[in-house]
Amino acid sequence: GGASPPEIARHELLWRPAALQTALFTSYGTDYSFLAEMVAGSPAAARRRGVTVVDNYDHHRTPAGLDEHTYTVHNAAVRANFSVVLPPFFSDDTAAADRTRVHHGTMHPKMWLLEFSEGGACGSGFL
Numbered sequence: 001g002g003a004s005p006p007e008i009a010r011h012e013l014l015w016r017p018a019a020l021q022t023a024l025f026t027s028y029g030t031d032y033s034f035l036a037e038m039v040a041g042s043p044a045a046a047r048r049r050g051v052t053v054v055d056n057y058d059h060h061r062t063p064a065g066l067d068e069h070t071y072t073v074h075n076a077a078v079r080a081n082f083s084v085v086l087p088p089f090f091s092d093d094t095a096a097a098d099r100t101r102v103h104h105g106t107m108h109p110k111m112w113l114l115e116f117s118e119g120g121a122c123g124s125g126f127l
Contacts, residue, residue, distance in 0.1 A: 010037040016116060017042045024113040026054040032071055036078035043117075045080035046073065054085045059099070064088035 011017055020042035025035065030053055036045070044050035048068065057064075064086050071082035090099055 010034060011040060013038050014042075014114065019116040019118055020044045020114060021050070021117050022115040023051045024054075024111070025051070026111045028056045028110075030055045032078050032082065035082070036071075036080045039080055048081050049083045050081055052083045052085060054087060057086045059089055062086060 014020060017039060018041055020039060021044055023039060023042075023044050032053075035051075035053070039045040039051055042050075067084040067086065068081075071078050071080065071084060073079055073081055
């Protein structure tokens with residue numbers, strides 16, 4: 001076998017972090033430290049609601065909603081602003097049997113929607 005290709009640094013996974021204006025990530029369990037390394041130094045990470053993450057959570061212990069207080073530029077673990085969306089999976093009056101059925105339900109698709117200040121597939125700033 002030949003030599004392995006060089007590893008790509010996390011900050012190199014995004015096209016041009018310095019030009020990243022807005023980002024939307026959806027996942028099933030997010031590694032916020034990893035994500036913070038990717039968006040470090042971007043205008044998106046520096047401003048409120050610049051990076052939105054739709055994530056999974058424990059439906060029995062954590063209410064659905066928007067968390068904009070845990071992951072901020074003041075949190076030494078990430079040093080980025082993440083607006084974390086915890087989508088509802090049932091209404092407040094849903095029967096216990098139905099709540100149990102969706103206990104492991106989640107926003108499972110992995111999607112990145114990235115807006116850059118320039119470039120992209122059509123010069124529009126989107127990849």
